Amino acid sequence: MEPNTQKDSPLFHQNFPPLILKILQVVDLNVDEINTLMKLHNHPHSFDELTTIINHGAIHKKSYIVTEGWAYRYYDLNDGSRQIINFYLPGDIISPYALVMRKTPYCVDSITCLKVCEFEPEKLIELFVTQPRLNLIYGWLLGREDSMMAEQIVRNGRRSAYKSVAHLLLEIHHRLRIVDHAAEEAFPMPIAQHYLSNALGLSLVHISRTLRKLRVNKLIAVTPKTVSLLDINKLKEITEYKGYYLDQIKDINSIIENTMIDNSLQTTNMA
Amino acid sequence: MEPNTQKDSPLFHQNFPPLILKILQVVDLNVDEINTLMKLHNHPHSFDELTTIINHGAIHKKSYIVTEGWAYRYYDLNDGSRQIINFYLPGDIISPYALVMRKTPYCVDSITCLKVCEFEPEKLIELFVTQPRLNLIYGWLLGREDSMMAEQIVRNGRRSAYKSVAHLLLEIHHRLRIVDHAAEEAFPMPIAQHYLSNALGLSLVHISRTLRKLRVNKLIAVTPKTVSLLDINKLKEITEYKGYYLDQIKDINSIIENTMIDNSLQTTNMA
DNA sequence: CCTGCCCATTAACTTAAGTTAATGAAATGC
DNA sequence: GCATTTCATTAACTTAAGTTAATGGGCAGG
Known part of the structure; x- marks a missing residue:
């Protein structure tokens, strides 16, 4: 996790935190940008498994970059049922809107032991001013979240349990792979x-039934802590999975070149 | 948030497009900012009812501010079913991520005749550079969208049809009222x-059944083109409706002021 | 080693919501 | 004016998923 900006080193990829890996999938970063992003990783912190990280109704204070482990955002209803809104995997940002939204309408809990890097959302402002490309990349991260939530809505609204489960597994696999x-x-x-x-x-019982059906149909195999996708193409076909919302972005350089009216402000600020 | 005399005058309200009204609910704008936002409204355009505005798989080119009418974003599955992801009402932005996302994974259609103002997403960059407060406000609009989609997920996942319908009606009413x-x-x-x-x-049939139940219970009244909420408090109680995600924002001025201070201390403040 | 807890599985039964289809009520068109 | 279409309603029936409950496998802790 230590900063290492030797871009030519063969270990280059291995050394970067997952957020940077994710970004490098869709756009190249220069050394300045990587340094700036590394600075956001300066305050590592660890949460135990099954711990509340953000509480419903609290004032937004911090944002967190997940570097290891799983967490999730959810909402509890009065009848005791819980709806998970999304999962946070390595490379994801918890509370990306903490800069402007006042109260969190939702809770976030860790699932496993969770390693994060905490940052003050206000840091984003200076980051955006000094590195306009990072401003766009942050916007891309938000747009990607938007697409994932849209997929979640489609899953819950119009897919059968069988397709729903398979679709979610495909998405998680895709996101982890990135x-x-x-x-x-x-x-x-x-x-x-x-x-x-x-x-x-x-319901829990129906999830169990559905996983069995997927196992019987030789589409997945499950061990206590691993899922295997035995026939990804068939799974994608059945669930109409189209993952392109996860790894596509516009050509950032041309956006900036075409619109920069005042490049003179864009002096490098790195110390 | 503070009412001011100018803001309460009827003339004031009539003259601004709904996007600005929406923003003025949560933050004051200076003349410069209002002028900048008005400039985004320079290219009015009209779509007929039931027209496709954005097509699944197309390259993102434009963004649109809705000034009048209703539209919606959706995804069609192979079996012919359709899932609506969200509605666009006056003051909403269609394709807010057009600046960075390449292909639209979803479609947007008008419901009624739709009046919009088209703008090039690249315009946002110069807007953000010259007006940092507007950058934050745009972020707030995105965070608000995020909250609304989260609510949609909770509605579809864990609420009964009865509560689901009532909850959606409450949200639409709230948004229109703003x-x-x-x-x-x-x-x-x-x-x-x-x-x-x-x-x-x-299903369509079940919506009809559910609306009847709400009518019988004297909670709503429906005429062909109007919905009346007969007992808003009871509706809110039944559905656990908490609308605060729609009209809360942090104190933008203090964010910006604090960041400027942070900037000058930046070199000493980290190691 | 046992004890207890968590989790997954399966069966039996229930229910909320889906489906099909018939009817009516408006709105639209000729 | 009547014919056509669209939309809402209601009833009768079906089904996917929920509920309850019993069973068993791991595995942590004493």
Whole structure:
């Protein structure tokens, strides 16, 4: 996790935190930008498993970059049921809107032991002013979140349990793979079935039934902490999975070149 | 947030487009900022009802500010079913991520005749550079969208049809009211029941049954193009409606002031 | 080693919501 | 004026998913 900006080193990729890996999937970063992003990683912190990180109704204070482990955002209803809104995997930002939103309408809990880097959302402002490309990249991260939530809405609204479960597994696999946390057709899945149930709005029993069906159909294999996707192409076909919302971005340089009216402000500020 | 005399004058309200009204609900704008926002409204355009505005898979080119009418974003599945992701009402921005996202994974169609103001997403960059407060306000608009989508996920995942329908009606009423398009307990609803059905992931028949139940319980009244909320407090209680995600923001001025101070201390403040 | 807890599985039964279809009520068109 | 279409309603029936509950496998802790 120590900064290492030797871009030519063969270990280059291995040394970067997952957020930077994720960004490098879609756009090149220069040394300045990497340094700036590394600075956001200056305050590592660790949460135990099953710990509340952000509480419903609290004032937004910090943002967190996940570097290791799983967490999730959820909302509890009065009847005791819980709806998971999204999962946070390595490379994701918890509370990306902390800069402007006052109160968090939702809770965030860790699932596994969670390693994060805490940053003050106000840091984003100076980051954006000095590095306009990073401003756009941050916007891309937000747009990507928007697409993932839209997918979650489609899953919950109009897909059968069978397709829903398969679709979510495909997405998690895809997201983990982008940050080098999954093999070609398997990934570590440290979450119990009740998380799937609360994410997909289904009962625990029905999740169990549905996973069995997927196992019987030789589409997945599950061991206590791993999921294997045995036939990714068939899974994608069945679920109509289209993952392109996860790894596409516009050509950032041409956007900036075409619009920069006043480049003179853009002096490098690195110390 | 503070009422000021100018803001309460009827003339004041009539003259601004709904996006500005929405922003003025949570933060004061100076003349410069209002002028900048007005410039974004320089290219009015009109779409007929039931027209596709953005097509699945197309390259993002334009963004649109809705000034009048309703539209919605959706995704169609192979079996012919459609899931509505969100509605666009006056004051909303269609394609707010067009600046960075390449292809739209979803479609947007008008419901009624739709008046919009088209703007090039690249315009946002110079706007942000010259008006940092507007940069934050744009971020707030995105964070608000995020909250609304989270609510949509909770509705579809863990609420009964009865609560789901009531909750959506409350939210639409709240949103319309913010931009002066709704009375205290009634609003024009130009959308047929199949939109509700596709938004909530329920069948058309079940929407009809559910609306009847709400009518019988004297909670709503419906005429062809209007919905009346007969007992808002009871509706809020039943559905656990908490609308604060729609109209809260941090104190933008203090964010900016604090960051300028941080800037000057930046070299000493980290190691 | 047992004890207890968590989690997954399976079966039996229930229910909320889906489906199909018939009817009516408006709105639209000729 | 009537014909056509669209939309809402209601009833009868079906089904996917929920509920309850019993069973068993791991595994942590004494």
